[in-house]
Amino acid sequence: MKTDNTQETDSIKEMETEILNNIQTCINCRMCVPMCPTYEGWITQSAFGRLAAINLHLKYGLGSIEELSRLIFSCANCRRCQERCKMLSTNVTPTDTIIKTRQLLARKAQEWGRN
């Protein structure tokens, strides 16, 4: 039987897998960049930039979790990228993926607090 701790770890893993599976369908077309209301000329201020950062952070541990949090929480959650990706591209559901990553980071923070 699993202990509480391994259940937590499992669900973190599952969340990560779900996020990475979604990002895997992103074809990096950047159609979601110019129309993002937080975009002021730098790629991380867009859905694509956020997804690219999450992807390599989760896969290779690149960058700090604080910096990743800053990117993820600076999304205004307006869903414009989501609509655009659906109409012009592959329907990665970028906003949902960003929100899921917020939940993941919160979960990880909780876990660290407990340990």
Added chain:
Amino acid sequence: MSENKRLIADLISIVNKENLSADIYERIGYGQDGIQPDLEPEKIPAVVVKPTSVQEISEVVKYANREKIPIYIHGAGTAFKGSPRPKRPGSILLSTQGLTSIDMHEEDMYFEVGAGANQYELEKLLLSRGYMLPMNVGSKYSATIGGAVAINTIGHMVDICLGKLIDYVMGVEVVLPNGEIIETGTRSIRRSAGIDYTRFFAGMEGVFGVITKIRMRLLPNFKKAYVVGFFPELTDIAHAFMRLYKEKLPPPLYGELLDKKACVAPFRLRGLGEPKGNMGLAITIGHTQEDADQQADKIAKVFKAEKAVEARVVTSVREQEDYWAARDNILNILQTPEGEEKLLPMGALETSVPLSHLADVIEYFRTGHSYSILHEAKLFIYGHVGTCDLHGLWCTPASWPLEKRLRCRKEALLLENEVNLMWGCASGEVGQTAMRIPFLRQRWGEAAYSMLMDIKKVIDPNNILNPGNLEGEGYED
């Protein structure tokens, strides 16, 4: 001071601090190119710079040349044959997106545009003044005009209707690999005969210089008419376009084909219902509406004569937009219905073929070749049939093992080479570097390739601009 810190300090003395980033996540976002697998961590560029003037670009390039630091030139990074992808560690990613000026010179029938201007924004401006942009790529909402000129693409348009992009480029401003700034071409609509330096840069994929400004001929917009046809067989559409040219009808601005399978998801998304067959589309142009309409009527007749179950001129603006959006946004085909497994676009092939072999090539994509993984994957065929440019996209379920998916990608590339070699052609979009270099060497031979590499050595002796691209680094056989 670490090497990286010195690099950044040196670059800050050239470009404004706000126009440079050494942040890891910016470097990942800029370094990642279109469709490709993830950027390898060791290839992530050391720094991203976005100069706002040709002088700044010149200083950055001079510095990199002196210090022998690789530069990857970046429009929007959407090309998917590996050209904007950094291949060597410790590079400078040079974004042109700080160069966005547009100056209209209507009295002389040209405009000048910064290489980093967005294609869609440029097109909007031109349309508002009664002109058109003689190109249309599927990524126009994100891609730059400099990126398109660097690979000389007109995207979905028919080459023999209005010509290739280079036919509109009257001249360019370029920063050479040693940092010198030069201007090429002319301000007259009469183009230079013989030597025209423009050709060293337009279509050369950034290996000889950084294009900073482009002078392009203004093209007054045309009246348009739209035709749609649904056919029992995909090859019927090929025969329709073969017949159209045989009958010496004027080439349409667009001539597109989409197999029935590829219509399903984009149609569903736009409420177009079930496709009635494989779809053929054409847009005709004329100086008057009557002229465009007459040509459209003739194409609809040709469609019918080639077995279309339905062929008509589309007059409703909503319908025109929906059919064309279904074709333009082809990646919608990856949208599987709720509950079905996601598809990944693993093998993409793009090849241009002789007119008389259009139908043969479609059959070859489907059944003629002997690549086993491709036969297992789900194939969608679409393309710019009016300009003899066909695409095959082999998609695999996301659950396939990575190795098998990568094999699918490899096989599609091998098939692309095979088709182009069999019919003596070349791919007509997206550019040749870096993935297509093995093909380039086979197709035009080692003597031609050595000539190209020798020219590169003379122009860029330290190989700082897009190094690894002409070498096909990372895409060896």
